[in-house]
Amino acid sequence: MEFVDCPGKGSLSGSAIIPAMRAFVRVRLAVAVVLVLAACVGPSRQRKKSVAELMAAGDYASAAAAIHAARDEYGTSNRVLYHLDLAMALHLAGRYADSNTYFTAAENRMEELYTRSVSRMAGSLMANENVEEYRGTAFDRVLAHVFHALNFVQLGRLDEALVEVRRVEAFLDERGRSAREGSVAYRDDAFARYLAALVYEEGGKSDDARISYEAAIRAYRDYERVFQIRPPGFPFPADLGADGEIVFIHYAGPAPRKKSVTSSDVPAVAASTGPAAARHGGFLGQTLDRSVSAAKAAASATGAALSGAAGAVLGAAHPEYEPASFRVRRSRIEVGPAVAETAAVEDIDAIARQELAERLAALKTRSAARAAVKLLGTVTGVDATGSEFSDVRGWQTIPSQIRLARVRLPAGEHSLTVRYLDETGSVVASGGRSVRVNAGRRTWIIERTAD
Numbered sequence: 001m002e003f004v005d006c007p008g009k010g011s012l013s014g015s016a017i018i019p020a021m022r023a024f025v026r027v028r029l030a031v032a033v034v035l036v037l038a039a040c041v042g043p044s045r046q047r048k049k050s051v052a053e054l055m056a057a058g059d060y061a062s063a064a065a066a067i068h069a070a071r072d073e074y075g076t077s078n079r080v081l082y083h084l085d086l087a088m089a090l091h092l093a094g095r096y097a098d099s100n101t102y103f104t105a106a107e108n109r110m111e112e113l114y115t116r117s118v119s120r121m122a123g124s125l126m127a128n129e130n131v132e133e134y135r136g137t138a139f140d141r142v143l144a145h146v147f148h149a150l151n152f153v154q155l156g157r158l159d160e161a162l163v164e165v166r167r168v169e170a171f172l173d174e175r176g177r178s179a180r181e182g183s184v185a186y187r188d189d190a191f192a193r194y195l196a197a198l199v200y201e202e203g204g205k206s207d208d209a210r211i212s213y214e215a216a217i218r219a220y221r222d223y224e225r226v227f228q229i230r231p232p233g234f235p236f237p238a239d240l241g242a243d244g245e246i247v248f249i250h251y252a253g254p255a256p257r258k259k260s261v262t263s264s265d266v267p268a269v270a271a272s273t274g275p276a277a278a279r280h281g282g283f284l285g286q287t288l289d290r291s292v293s294a295a296k297a298a299a300s301a302t303g304a305a306l307s308g309a310a311g312a313v314l315g316a317a318h319p320e321y322e323p324a325s326f327r328v329r330r331s332r333i334e335v336g337p338a339v340a341e342t343a344a345v346e347d348i349d350a351i352a353r354q355e356l357a358e359r360l361a362a363l364k365t366r367s368a369a370r371a372a373v374k375l376l377g378t379v380t381g382v383d384a385t386g387s388e389f390s391d392v393r394g395w396q397t398i399p400s401q402i403r404l405a406r407v408r409l410p411a412g413e414h415s416l417t418v419r420y421l422d423e424t425g426s427v428v429a430s431g432g433r434s435v436r437v438n439a440g441r442r443t444w445i446i447e448r449t450a451d
Contacts, residue, residue, distance in 0.1 A: 001437035017171040056450040060093035070425030088397035096151040103148040165196035173420035244437035253326040253400025256352040258392040317390040330421040342403035411439040
């Protein structure tokens with residue numbers, strides 16, 4: 001676990017909170033610490049809203065500038081998120097070389113934190129996730145390599161793209177072999193495998209391409225069962241001969257977004273978390289009722305404002321994803337007589353929700369245990385006072401879903417039309433462009449919609 005030096009984060013642990021006056025003092029101090037900890041969770045809500053609006057408007061250069069300007073707001077605990085957010089905005093702005101700089105920084109730091117976390121999990125029960133350095137989820141790491149590889153493809157630097165797909169497959173292979181931590185359902189990434197097959201084939205490595213393609217098909221069988229994403233009907237990469245191919249990638253929808261849900265009924269939260277909570281049930285069940293009542297009675301004496309703040313401080317909190325809302329759910333490309341509907345190849349929103357669902361019992365248990373520590377004044381060696389904001393951090397600039405279409409065409413100039421559709425198939429928007437297709441090569445086109 002990596003802890004950061006957030007200003008004002010000192011130890012407030014002390015004697016047991018039983019007398020009402022001692023509880024009153026502790027709640028006031030805890031509220032002050034909450035305000036300090038809020039500065040450790042990344043950019044402000046207004047800053048995030050501004051970036052989201054720029055992304056939705058397609059002004060990716062301005063979104064990148066806004067993220068860069070907020071570097072100090074991200075702070076040391078969110079270096080990975082800063083690099084990821086900025087790298088993706090630059091990727092969408094077509095500044096692929098600049099984007100690569102930040103993807104490299106994010107990948108390197110996530111690797112360091114992943115390696116370090118394996119040997120530093122002791123004592124993590126009482127540590128609030130918000131004061132840990134964000135180390136990225138498994139799908140953060142996979143997607144960073146995916147987008148990084150696509151940057152190199154767009155730059156025509158296939159050797160570097162091959163390095164990235166090898167790195168992501170090495171990570172996925174290790175993840176598949178290890179049951180040490182992480183999602184049970186998300187053990188492999190089908191789209192990363194499929195992209196690797198395309199890049200290998202583009203680089204003339206047909207054996208590697210076939211192996212990755214077969215791995216992708218196996219992973220898509222799991223995707224269909226867990227995420228309702230079917231294997232794409234596109235053929236295995238093949239020799240294009242005198243023809244070329246358009247690979248159209250559509251990033252659809254806004255990034256998955258979490259909110260914090262707080263409950264003041266700490267015993268009920270602990271009891272609801274199943275086997276993980278049972279390990280702490282005796283401790284919570286024997287002493288919490290009296291301590292909660294005393295602390296709340298003291299807090300109410302300070303008036304409604306402090307009482308409300310104290311409720312957040314003394315309660316148990318957990319993250320929850322907000323419902324995804326966007327109109328453009330499908331897309332298709334038209335090139336002369338050829339029409340190709342995009343297929344969903346990666347449901348980032350579904351993967352994120354599944355990953356959180358599998359961690360939720362443990363997160364609730366940790367939060368309930370920290371609340372118990374605060375109420376009882378237990379000395380833990382790691383201060384948990386006033387820290388009950390659940391960790392709602394996440395990669396803000398990724399899409400909700402990735403869709404893909406492929407069209408084989410004769411070499412030459414072609415007129416391409418893209419149509420964006422809602423769930424019913426009605427056209428929401430459309431656009432056109434001229435595209436050059438080269439013999440024996442692929443032309444990669446990336447588009448983004450957020451509404």
